[in-house]
Amino acid sequence: MHTWQWRTWNDSPYLTCSVLESWKHGFFTQQCHPRLPEELTQGLQPSAASYRVKQVHGNVVLIPSQIETGNQNNVNALEPPAADGLVTEQANQAVWVCSADCTPVLIADAVTGQVAAVHAGWRGTAQKIVPEAIARLQSQGSHLENLRIAMGPAISGEVYQVSEHVAAQVGATIAPLDLSNLPDAIADLRQMPHSPIFDDPEPGRARLDVRQVNALQLAQLGISPDQIAIAPHCTYQEPSHFFSYRRSREKKAQWSGIVSREVL
Template sequence: MRVHPVDLGEGVRAFFTLSSGGVSPAPWAPETGGGLNLGLNVADDEARVRENRARVSERLGAPVAFANQVHGDAVLVLGAAERAAWAATEPPGSAGDADALVTDQAGLGLGVLVADCVPVLLADPVAGVVGVVHAGRKGLAAGVVHRALDAMTARGAELSRVRAAVGPAVCGRCYEVPEAMRAEVAAAVPESWATTDAGTPGLDLPAGVLAQLAARGVEAVHVERCTRTDGELFSHRRATEAGTTTGRQAGVVTLLS
């Protein structure tokens, strides 16, 4: 399994998965086959998705909890009970409805599923607090990144110590939207305003996330890979244009035990 690792500090392990390295067939796989689809709601066989998630957990060194992402700004804080649940042989499918997860529990992985939206990994290695964020168009405008940071600081994190990794997502040159939608999102996050390569209205969600992190004083690295054009990554937009479906990759993070 190939992944894109990121350094979020000592005692933290984090990476972004790619579309290969699993057991899913097309259309939940790249042309080479062996898709690492991690989404349970894209019509892939559940047993295959469980196997793919198990492979990611093994690579991370911890069971990985996922939320049912609903494009909002809710944050779920997971503790010892959830760590025990996800360490079981058959973990539940979702931690609940939310677009961000936070924990101070070592040995519990957090995961965020994407196929064009922005995955954000967060960590304060000194305080021992980590988080993940699913920043789609609606969640970005609603402030889900800020809500996740607030939940982390409530558990002892300091923004000056928090490290962030902004993962692969559709870029502003490829994310075409109606003019009214661009104006609506940019009214909340001006840095998201974009124009596509075709000269049409667009949104640059990674730029919006990076701006929100910078506004809070959070140091961030950006994995500049566009899901729409990168064949090693799943893209909902690319699949829709081709008249098919696709899988979900993930960003995952854990505090090492």
């Protein structure tokens, strides 16, 4: 059983997870706003180079050298490239994603020491952003049995209301569904073991557990449940610690990051 621990940096709380205990990492809270990753990295590993992307709810995963090359090609670049995942290439690289209801996913390889940070909202999850990041790690020598994965604070399934169309679109990544027949598709999802779908009192709506969909995607890749940890925290229901776009409609977010380390 993996545990989650509250820690403090500059009087601000953040979370770590035992599944990633061999890596410097953190799921930071709203108390760290408006600090950016470049500053937050100082709280994890001051010597690490920091990388982030412009998140666009897609499934593109980049590596630091692609960001550096892009900056060299465009000296006037004011923002990082568009993507929703980052995979490191060498030790001492810190990769970051921000979220305000979407799922921040941090992935680490126990053998190579490389890591990934992924922004997995419902759109990215529908496009299998986490399996995309894992495929990128595999292309760099990772093996599935060596991966350690933590999903941070996000909106929980019990309160995340979406349309049945969205629920089915996301659910189609883990089950063969006929999206032209929404009632049957939703019924099929509800009957799944460990279903990510919950009833909603409003017609045409459902409650969706995005983290559970990601966990099922990982299981279908062959990743064991003991390699995965899901934070027992909901951004929507815990306003004292987390921004929630669904709750407040404010465009604010908390950052999550992890630092790669030397090969064992």
